Every structure is written in structure tokens, then in C-alpha cells.
Amino acid sequence: MGAISGQGIVVGILATGIRLAAPFLFASLGEMFSQRSGVFNLGLEGIMMMGAFAGFMTSLGAGSPWLGVLAAIGVGAALGLLMAFISVTMQAEQGISGIGLHMFCWGLSGLLFRVYLGFITSCKGFSPWHIPVLSHIPVLGPILFQHNWMVYFSLLLVPVSWFVLYRTTWGLKVRAVGTTPQAADTLGVNVNAIRCQCVVLGGAMAGLAGAFLTVGQANMYADNITAGRGFIAVALVYFGRWSPMGILLGSLLFSMMNALQLWVQVLGISFPYEFAVIMPYVMTIAALAVAVRRVWAPTALGKPFRREAG
Amino acid sequence: MRKYRVVIVVILAFAMLIAAGSGPIYSAPAKKIRVAMLMASTIDDMAWSQSMYEGLKAVQKELGADKLEFVTSERMGNPVDAGAAIRQYADQGFDIIIAHGAQYQSVLMELAPDFPKTTFAYGTGFTAAPNIFAYDPQAQEGAYLMGMIAALMSKSGIVGIVGPVESGDAIKYNYGFQQGVAAANPNVKVRIAYTGSFGDIVGAGELAKVHMDAKADILTGSAQQAVGAARAVAERSGVYWMSTDMDQASLAPDHVLAAQVYHWEKVVKAIIDYRAQGILGGKHLTLSFSDGALELRYNPKLVSKIPKNVLDLVEKAKQGIISGALKVELPKKK
Numbered sequence: 001m002g003a004i005s006g007q008g009i010v011v012g013i014l015a016t017g018i019r020l021a022a023p024f025l026f027a028s029l030g031e032m033f034s035q036r037s038g039v040f041n042l043g044l045e046g047i048m049m050m051g052a053f054a055g056f057m058t059s060l061g062a063g064s065p066w067l068g069v070l071a072a073i074g075v076g077a078a079l080g081l082l083m084a085f086i087s088v089t090m091q092a093e094q095g096i097s098g099i100g101l102h103m104f105c106w107g108l109s110g111l112l113f114r115v116y117l118g119f120i121t122s123c124k125g126f127s128p129w130h131i132p133v134l135s136h137i138p139v140l141g142p143i144l145f146q147h148n149w150m151v152y153f154s155l156l157l158v159p160v161s162w163f164v165l166y167r168t169t170w171g172l173k174v175r176a177v178g179t180t181p182q183a184a185d186t187l188g189v190n191v192n193a194i195r196c197q198c199v200v201l202g203g204a205m206a207g208l209a210g211a212f213l214t215v216g217q218a219n220m221y222a223d224n225i226t227a228g229r230g231f232i233a234v235a236l237v238y239f240g241r242w243s244p245m246g247i248l249l250g251s252l253l254f255s256m257m258n259a260l261q262l263w264v265q266v267l268g269i270s271f272p273y274e275f276a277v278i279m280p281y282v283m284t285i286a287a288l289a290v291a292v293r294r295v296w297a298p299t300a301l302g303k304p305f306r307r308e309a310g
Numbered sequence: 311m312r313k314y315r316v317v318i319v320v321i322l323a324f325a326m327l328i329a330a331g332s333g334p335i336y337s338a339p340a341k342k343i344r345v346a347m348l349m350a351s352t353i354d355d356m357a358w359s360q361s362m363y364e365g366l367k368a369v370q371k372e373l374g375a376d377k378l379e380f381v382t383s384e385r386m387g388n389p390v391d392a393g394a395a396i397r398q399y400a401d402q403g404f405d406i407i408i409a410h411g412a413q414y415q416s417v418l419m420e421l422a423p424d425f426p427k428t429t430f431a432y433g434t435g436f437t438a439a440p441n442i443f444a445y446d447p448q449a450q451e452g453a454y455l456m457g458m459i460a461a462l463m464s465k466s467g468i469v470g471i472v473g474p475v476e477s478g479d480a481i482k483y484n485y486g487f488q489q490g491v492a493a494a495n496p497n498v499k500v501r502i503a504y505t506g507s508f509g510d511i512v513g514a515g516e517l518a519k520v521h522m523d524a525k526a527d528i529l530t531g532s533a534q535q536a537v538g539a540a541r542a543v544a545e546r547s548g549v550y551w552m553s554t555d556m557d558q559a560s561l562a563p564d565h566v567l568a569a570q571v572y573h574w575e576k577v578v579k580a581i582i583d584y585r586a587q588g589i590l591g592g593k594h595l596t597l598s599f600s601d602g603a604l605e606l607r608y609n610p611k612l613v614s615k616i617p618k619n620v621l622d623l624v625e626k627a628k629q630g631i632i633s634g635a636l637k638v639e640l641p642k643k644k
Binding site: 016119120122222224266267268274 | 534538
């Protein structure tokens, strides 16, 4: 009665892990562009929260999770613009402005939720879309091809981000302003404009990550829904060494470990749950400590660009 | 990064002080009972905090807004913030300060002697002090009854618990649920897993999905994050949810079978009455079926799905709990 095969368990763990990785992929890939251009945005958690709220409210009000996603991207981009204005245009200290932005968003999302709704309810979300043919492949099908479209999209963004970063002129400019802004400036690249674009992109993707939580995963909203995921996304950018592939690996490692610990607990494998819960974090830190031989970071990360400072 | 870290820590500390200091300032007329409530989540969490908030509202409605005034402080998850807010409420002359969570016990024990005329209350807990009430829902009682329903209704023979953190109320709830299942059908398996958080609704939803993927067909769980699990259950057919603290049927009308509802108004009224008699604390207040502070509520939409004999068995057990003939055990203290 109710038995589940060993293969079923492995498939379950991997499929859960892929799904859990999606919000990290969205947020971390966006933050990667931001950091590549020289701006780290610790406000990611707050932007995700606002994106989650906007996605939820729009889906609830308009009855369409698609509009919710668009609203979340818009709100995320607007908050990214705010961050860009503070940290790029006004050249404020990035760490502090990011934390400030996070607190602002946390307060604002809670306030707006109270004002406009004030009770917990559910909204329309995306159902899994089983890709024809592919979803029927044994083992691989349920792991990879039975998710909602946002999960596929998050995976698709990995090669897209790689292409944009390494194979387009804009990507070249992003990398240039993040490592040698003075030189880029000399060559006629508008450093601050590129940085603003990247921070806005990062904000939009954080908004998308937030929308995933509400219309792609939980189909509801509650205070502090992100529960630290935005900060993990920032950490995953460092873990991934500012590269899309690295971020994919980091997100998958973290999420797979999380899926594994959930399954270990659910199957009643005797194991202290406290340790199970911290396992993804411990593994990620351990992998980071062991794997990093070449310490590389965008050299201008965190430094505002001043032309005369050259 | 290192230099930023110091700056960030300083700013955070500062922000906490500001947040803690932003409580409302009141100068209410005398005789009115003034109650302040602090909680880790929010008054609309549809679980632990909201249930107490509703209780306060009910008492206010009964006594009249001119007799009872109450204010709340939300998002007081951090005991340091909470301590500052509690001190401020006490300074402002609030009569009763309810710190709604087990985590506030030590901060109350520390603060209460400085305000001997103020009544403090917290829970889940059982350690009282001269001006501290400890309140203690007997979560295991309703859990036992819902465990019985789960065991008798499960088709897969597996029921799942989405736990928050292995502590306080959750331990009692889970332990009672397991006993109820074992009493009704020892062949049914109870699987317990924890998210490690109280408020992560997304995490609770994911844990519920894993439970269901692993063939559990009736799920339950406590703490405010449980609404996320209830919602995840509502996405699938043929599975049911049992809610505690509050009736969560409005979230998943076709999936919440039954709920254990806390009637906090009884506790609030007891505290007010004791205070009127000059008793400011020192008591361990329980919420149980026998004193009417716990209620087992079926979802009217789904109650017809529960066979009559199951309802009868549960009712009999409930009467047993009330009369004391049926004892739901608590975990032995380590």
C-alpha cells in the first residue's frame, strides 16, 4: 500500500530540485549582470518580495497569472531603476543602499498587502505544462519536462545569459565597465548608462523570481514570502563566479540538496531534521570553499565610477 | 565586502531600534483595560497570530471598545526587538501585555520584575511568574481527533505532517496526531517532516508537494506557514488537509476536512478576570476541549464525505477527552 519505488524517489528528488532552482536562477542571473557591470544589489530580497506581491495582486485582481508576471517584471524593473539611481547616479555606497532598498520593500509590501487585501487568500497560478512527447520519456520526462513554463524559462535563460554576456557587444560593454571602467570610458562607453541598464535588468529578473514564488509555486502571498531567498541568490552569484554556468551549478546544487533533505525527512529516514534543513547551506559553503582556486571578481565591483578619479 | 559588513551590521542594529521604538503612544482614560499584543508574524497570518488577534477582537466586542483597548506589534520575530517593544508598552502603562509565542518566555522573565503592576502573558508555555501568565493550548487533543479522522479516511495508508520547527506547540500537535492515527488504524503510517521555519509558506508548500509525491493523501501541519501547505494540497485532487489554530477552510474549501480552532477569547477573559481580582499572574492557563477553548470544526462542504461511523467514533473520543476517560499523552520531557 502506497509503496514508492527507488526510481520513483530519485525522480522525485531531481524533479523537486529542478523546480526549486527556478527562483534562484531568475534572481541570480539578473544579479550577475548587475555585478558584472560593477554594482551589487543587496536589495534583491526586497525586490523579490515586491515582485511576489505584484504578481499575486495582479493575478488575483485580473485573474491572469500572465499579467501577474508582467506586473512583477515591471515593478522589479522600477525598483531596479531606483537602486540604479541611488547607487549609480548618486554614487551611494552600494551595500547600504541595497539593504535600505530591501527594508523599504519589506515594509512597503507588507503595508500594501494590508491596505489592499488584509487577509490570506489564494490566486490563480500556472499549472504544470507537460511537454508533449518529451514528458513521456521514462525517468527524464518527469524530471525535466513536467513543470510549469516558468521552470523551463529559467533554464532557458542560462544559455541566453551566456550568449548575451559573451557574444554580444552589449555584453562586452557590461564586462568592460565592471572590470576596467576607466578604459571603457576612454573608448566611449557610457559606464553609468550600462550600469543602470544592468541594475534595471537585475531588478526585473528579481521581480520575475518573486512572481515565480506566488504564481508559479505557492499560488498565494503572505508577509515575508521570500524568506531569505533573495540573499541566497546574491550568494549564488559569488558561488557561480559571475558566470551563467556557475550560477546554474550553484542553484542546482543548493536546490537538489534541499529536495534531497525534504525527501529524506518525508520518507522517515532516521536523520536529525535540523541537520537536514541546514544541509543545502552547508553543502554550498563546502563546495564554495573547496572548489574556488582562482578567485576572480569583476574588479570594479562595488566601486562607483567617477571620471575624474581615473 | 568586509568593511561593508560592519556598516551593514551597524545599520541593521539601528534599524531594529527604530522599528522597536515605533510603537503607538497612547494616553487613554483610566479604567479602560489596555492590552498590547506582540507576535512574530502578522495579524492576518490565518494561523497562530491571527487566532489570538481574533480572540482579542471578540473580547473587545463583548466588553465594548470603551472598556477594552488593544494594540498590536507585528513582525516581532527577533526577541531583542520584542524586548524593547514590551518595555515600551509597559512604560506606557498598558495593563496586559501578551507576547504571543514561546520564544518570548525568557525576555518576559527578565522584564516582568521591573513592572510589578503589569500583567504579562505568553505561550505556549507552562512556567508562570508572579505577574506572568503562561498559556498552553492542549494542541494534542484536537490533533488526536484529527489523527483519527485521517487514519480512517486515508486510502493510501500514509498521512503527512508539514512541521515548522520541532518545538512547543508543534511537538504536542504532532504527538497527539500520531496517537490518534495509531488508535484508529495502526497500519496507517504518519510521516513527519519539518521546514525549519515558522513563516516560509513557499517552503511549506514544497514540503507538502513532496509528501503527496510520496503518496500521502491526508496532510496536516501547524504554524503560520501551514497555509502554504494547505494551498499546495488544494492544487491536487483526492487529498485532504486538516488545519489547526484556525479554520483554514476558506483557503481550500474543497480540501480542508476539519480544523482544530483555538478560542483565545477564553484565555483573554480569564486574564482580565484574574486581574480584576488582583491576581496579576502566576497561573498556567490551558486551552482544552473540557474548558471549551478548543473546538473541532468540520468543513460543512465536506462533512458528508466522512462516513457516519467515523464521525461517531471521533465524537466518542472527544467526549472521552472532555470527561478525562481518554488521556492524550504528551511527549516525555527530556
